[in-house]
């Protein structure tokens with residue numbers, strides 16, 4: 001299939017585009033920094049910002065499906081994720097592209113009650129801004145006429161793919177660490193097999209959340225927000 005990817009230069013995005021390419025999918029990626037892609041990669045790159053509706057429209061036109069992996073990185077307003085997603089939804093409706101898969105976070109919507117208390121505390125304090133933006137993003141997607149799926153992962157790591165993860169709507173799991181490679185694999189499975197249409201599954205592992213993992217997560221978030 002031809003797949004438009006937003007956030008293809010990010011840590012999950014690089015995994016997803018690599019795996020999608022290996023599975024024979026064609027990728028169109030909107031990016032502010034085309035140099036991030038290795039030369040020779042079989043990706044159609046559209047240089048631009050997701051805050052520019054015309055650039056988003058040019059990325060989406062003619063594709064079979066869209067995958068949104070946007071995150072708040074440097075040189076962005078606080079509401080980058082919801083504003084960018086609004087442009088994506090509008091462009092998809094304009095070009096009659098129906099299938100949208102979006103990566104958000106565990107702790108949103110119905111998954112709030114399944115995450116441990118310290119994740120709820122972090123979401124309500126240091127991550128409050130970020131989570132409010134993602135909550136708006138989820139609302140926009142759910143209110144659209146699209147065939148959407150919202151995937152809510154636990155804490156992302158850069159470990160290799162394991163293939164060992166759990167997913168489901170309202171599954172009783174904590175926000176255990178999950179490699180981005182596994183997340184990418186799951187997102188492609190959802191897209192290829194038309195799974196979870198109009199649903200928001202959580203995606204995580206049954207691994208324990210230990211102190212080093214929490215420390216990595218907390219410092220990662222602080223660094224990202226400080227570098228904004």
Ligand SMILES: NC(=O)c1ccc[n+]([C@@H]2O[C@H](COP(=O)([O-])OP(=O)(O)OC[C@H]3O[C@@H](n4cnc5c(N)ncnc54)[C@H](OP(=O)(O)O)[C@@H]3O)[C@@H](O)[C@H]2O)c1
Nearest residue numbers: 007008009010011012032049050070071073104105155156
């Ligand atoms: N870290 C975690 O543990 C965790 C846990 C659960 C969920 N999540 C969520 O999962 C998603 C993916 O995470 P990640 O760590 O893989 O993402 P990431 O590395 O932060 O990548 C974010 C992507 O969004 C793109 N982007 C940001 N602003 C843009 C703009 N104005 N125009 C075009 N592209 C823009 C970035 O491109 P540029 O290179 O141009 O900035 C980058 O490709 C995020 O929504 C994140 O919040 C993360």
